[in-house]
Amino acid sequence: MKKLVLLALVLPLVAACGSDDDGSSTTLTVYAAASLTASFEEIAAEFEAEHDGVEVRLSFGGSSDLVTQIQGGAPADVFASADTANMDKLVDDDLTGADPQGFATNTLEIVVPPGNPAGITSFQDLAKPGLNLVVCAPAVPCGAASQQVAENAGVTLSPVSEEQSVTDVLAKVTSGEADAGLVYVTDVQAAGDDVEGVEFPESDSVVNTYPIAPVEDSGEADLAEEFVQFVLGDTGQGVLADFGFGSTSP
Template sequence: MTRRARGVLLGISLAVLALPSASCGSDDETGGGTTTLTVYAAASLTSTFEEIGRRFEAEHDGVQVKFSFGGSSDLVAQIQNGAPADVFASADTANMDKLVAAGLDGGDPQDFATNVLEIAVPPGNPADVHSFQDLAGPDVKVVVCAPEVPCGAATSQVAQRAGVTVHPVSEEQSVTDVLGKVTSGEADAGVVYVTDVLAAGDSVDGIEFPESAEVVNTYPIAPVEGTDDPDLAREFIELVLGDAGQHILQDAGFGQP
């Protein structure tokens, strides 16, 4: 390769590398001196955290809250790989522990909500499911989360304590996938969280079962180490833990830790 060609190659490589950072830079400036707070939160928090975010923006002039919602373990992996998160809200303690173990917590994690499992069935309950024991029925198509993800781990714990062996037709990757199989009527029942049933509205019916109280999922929140604005991150967490945030969460079906 000639020296000139090498120069061109280097130039293009640099241009390609510079592209994303350049666009991010201009993004921050468009608001005219606004500050952005980036919150990484578990997918089950989507609607509640968006509402809390709007409230936070209303209370803080020139602050914009951006969310990245996803599976908690995916989010931790992204933060470990350098994702620009200021706050992390996990759907379980195990994934928050991963963040702490990686030394990426910018303050002690605090529990802000709890969630319990519930059975979701299509409207009208075609398979006549009324208890967790009914899920073991031979003709009931049950969909659960895979044991590797938090909701699936909770499901197998409940099954163990209830002494029920469930033979699911599918082990899904997330609560949303389980819910999708139920709302479409493909599955007769799915094990999801109380908050998912509530959020799904009329498209599913919820069936509570007493064993769920024994396996309570706790949601912790923490600032992320290296955030540009630790004070703002702390204030957001205070809003979540405070009356206003707790009210929004409880309206959506979350319990108080």
């Protein structure tokens, strides 16, 4: 009797944790870098519109977090990374179902509070003494890119803070604490009126490529491949361009 009661208690929980697949629809789970949030939500909607009975479930996060989760057995069908380094970790572990393909590029842009109170007009301005510059930590992709750009430009940056993510950099700039930050073009665009972007020519020296690949052991291998092709196709590329991403095809 006790066991039955216990089972009755536990079963709904188990069911809730499992798939709600009722046969009439197919679920495709896509793990994508946080910077892809807005663009991939739109792409997923387009994909669902073209594929009856398919539901795309999106999970956004830091690329390295997502990799850790997939390595730990998370039920991802597709992985879209913000950089090649993290995608390579999956490749090294033989966890990709096909070779990763670049589907978008991104370059850095200076971000300043509305009105640009510190009067930043060039990358060299970032080295002004007394300027509150915030960048990503060198350990994260946008930080590594920032460091590379600075090196290429021959400018020594002395930031007041090295943040863990693009979001943290943006938050410091939108709140007005920082005079300037270095983030991706798409981030500036997504932040809207809260910030202003200042383009600089040196940004072209470091182009970040976003790779995408189906995940090995996906229960929906065909659909996963279809989704990858959809992102690489006209619809996907169009959406990505709208959000400020660059194209991988030269």
